[in-house]
Amino acid sequence: MSYNKLAIKLLLNYLIGSLIAVFVFCRIFIFHPLQVSKSETIVILGLVMVSFIVMLIMEYSAYSKQIAPIKKVLKYRRPTxxxxxxxxxxxxxFPLLSFQRIILPHFIGITAPAAILTILAINTGLxxxxxxxxxxxxxAALLIxxxxxMIEYYLTSLVMRRVMKFLKEKGNELFQRDISHGAHLLLSIKKKFYFSAALLSVFPMLLFAAATTLRLHESGSAFLMExxxxxxIVVIIVLAFALFGSNLxxxxxxxxxxxxQNGMRKVEAGDLAKLNNYYSDEFRDLINGFNHMVDSILEKKQMSEQLHDSFFTVFAATLDARDPYTAGHSIRVAEYAQHIGRRYxxxxxxxxxLKQSALLHDIGKIGIRDEILLKDGKLTTSEYExxxxxxxxxxxxxxxIQPSEAITPLLPGVRHHHERFDGYGYPDRLAGESIPLFGRIxxxxxxxxxxxxDRNYxxxxxxxxxxxxxxxxxxxxxxxxxxDLFIAxxxxxYRKQASLKAVNE
Structure with missing residues (x-):
């Protein structure tokens, strides 16, 4: 994307809105309701042209400052x-800045000189x-x-979405950063509806009423005040209906x-709950899409958890396979530990x-030589150490193992499952509740x-x-x-199994 192409698109949007506004103002508001002579028409057109030039100067100055950050990036190949x-x-x-530019420099730039020159022309008899x-x-100029x-806001929004897409891709390409974070809500949907409905309903009514009032005044109608x-009254009623309708x-x-939005926040927090769908418009498809996404995440999460559990189980079984006399040891320890933890x-x-920690609690025996780990009989003091x-x-x-956040909770059980409650265990001789919870279980x-x-000895x-x-x-x-919890x-x-055995017999 080049800056020149962007500037041309923005200029076209601006000219479309400006020419329509000037045409509406001059043709409908001035020349149609008022009976003006040819010389007055020339004077009015001259006033409009001078005001238009002043407006362009003021607005271009504001536009240059507003577009500068985008221009700097589009003009350079390697921006920071x-x-x-x-x-x-x-x-x-930028769309909101464009609206503000139309209301301030645009409006002041054309209205102030036009009003001053019009008063001077009236004073001089022109x-x-x-x-x-x-x-x-x-x-009327303020309404226009x-x-x-409003037109500029929506047209500029369409252009700036493409600019934002380009800038986001550039951020990823040059810096591997998502630069879209931090963009916050500027204008709510509710405000857009209120403003658009009010303006679209009241603008033509006020313009028509003002033009008709001038025409009646010109013709000396007796019904002017009525x-x-x-x-x-009509304008107020139309505005009330417009605001009520936009609110609905x-x-x-x-x-x-x-x-x-609430559903997405819950998903982000780990709550994969589907949404109720009772809509009959395009939102029905959006809610269905969200629910399909949740189903897909749940399915992948379940597969991931199964793979995760299988990984730990296979790891433990592989370790136990080094010694046929300890086969299944880690799996049984995990089962016993979970019964204790559940009762706790x-x-x-x-x-x-806790289960994962139990399955891996003896993983360090991989680093012990076979002649010590698989030795028949009693170990020497050195071998025991x-x-x-x-x-x-x-x-x-x-x-x-990475990411470290996933494995860190398992480390206390692995390191401290041979600590003694009285402080004479290993490796750190911790005592009492200073021994981590998983280590004690x-x-x-x-x-x-x-x-x-059974052991070989x-x-x-x-x-x-x-x-x-x-x-x-x-x-x-x-x-x-x-x-106590384990024995309980x-x-x-045991009592459950005895009861089942008695029933079966």
């Missing part, structure tokens, strides 16, 4: 990031109008300026828009993290499965004996709360 961002914000505001005609002409401003009162229409449009009152998201390093190695391995689950599983003990050891170690090796779960589960 700050300039691209400034240009984008300028393009975002025009035979009453002085108050100049005042009425200023009011608002109409021109017509003025009637015209004012804006509400009809704002409701689904707000529903979509952890949320579903916390339980999911090496085995103890698996908690630190596991944490170091997981810290390499996994300590109970890990110890129970280690005691009840011993056979696993009974559940009854393992629970007795857990009871003895409450407050010294393990957190008493989690031992098992007893409840």
């Amino acid at each position: 990031l700050l300039r691209v961002e400034a240009a984008y914000q300028c393009a975002h505001r 025009l035979s109008f009453p002085y108050y005609y100049a005042f009425i002409a200023c009011i 300026a608002f109409m021109h401003g 017509y003025i009162v009637w015209a004012v 229409l804006s509400h009809d449009i704002q409701e689904p828009v707000e529903q979509l 009152g952890l949320s579903e998201s916390e339980l999911a993290l 090496t085995i103890k390093l698996h908690t630190i190695i596991g944490e170091q391995i997981l810290q390499e 996994l300590a109970v689950a890990d110890a129970f499965d280690a005691m009840t599983s 011993r056979k696993g003990m009974s559940f009854k004996k393992a629970f007795a050891i857990l009871e003895e170690g409450k407050g010294s090796q393990w957190d008493p709360r989690f031992v 779960w098992y007893q409840t589960e």
Whole structure:
């Protein structure tokens, strides 16, 4: 996109609005209702041309300042990031700036000199109008300026959307940045409806009423005052209906828009709820599209979660496969830990993290040599110290996974599942509740499965004996709360299984 092409498009938009406004003003408001001579017509056209030139000078000065940020980017091949961002914000505001330019420099530039020159022409006898005609002409010019401003706003919006698209692509291409962030709401739909409806309904009525009033005054009609009162009443009624109708229409449009906005905010917050769809216009398709998007996200999220869980399970199974005597250990620890966590009152998201931490709690054993990890019989002091390093190695391995936010909640359980409640565990000799929550839960689950599983050098003990050891170690090796919760779960589960067995028999 080149600046010259943009300037031509904006100029065409401006000329369309300006020529229509001047034609409407001169043809309908001045020459049609007023009986003017040929010489007065020439004087009026001269006044309009002088005023038009003054207006162009003032408006071009304002336009040059407003377009400058966009011009700087379009004129240079390698603009800076700050300039691209400034240009984008300028393009975002430019339709509203165009409207303001029409109402201020445009209106003042043409009205002030026209009114002054008209009064001078009346004083010198070049025009035979009453002085108050100049005042009425200023009011009419203000109405026309608002109409021109509205046209300019919508035409410029169409052009600036393409400019914003170009600038956003340039920001991505040159700086890999999304420069569209930070663009905020400038004009609500409700205000657009109110203003457009009021102007489109009242503008032709006021212009017609003013032109008719002048014509009646010229003809000396006796019904002039009666017509003025009637015209004012009609204008007020039309304006009231226009505002009432625009209010109904804006509400009809704002409701689904707000529903979509709330839905998007919920999606951003992780709440993938579908929207109710009871619309019969184009918003029906938009709501359906949003709901299809939510369905697609839910489906992909479910697949991602399944893949995520499978990854941790396969990882744990791969680790356990190094030692056939510990096969399934991590999966069982995860199951026991979740029963403890559920009875403790952890949320579903916390339980999911606890499960993942349990599946990976022994991942550090990958870094332990087979001759130590798979050794038959009792380990030496040196070998035991090496085995103890698996908690630190596991944490170091997981810290390499990206994004770090996803793996950080799992690290405490991996590092601290061999801490003792009395402070004589490893690797950091933490005590009591200074041991992270996941570490205390996994300590109970890990110890129970280690005691009840077969090893190459011993056979696993009974559940009854393992629970007795857990009871003895409450407050010294393990957190008493989690031992009690685990035993309570098992007893409840045992009674359920006994009842089912009795029913089946």
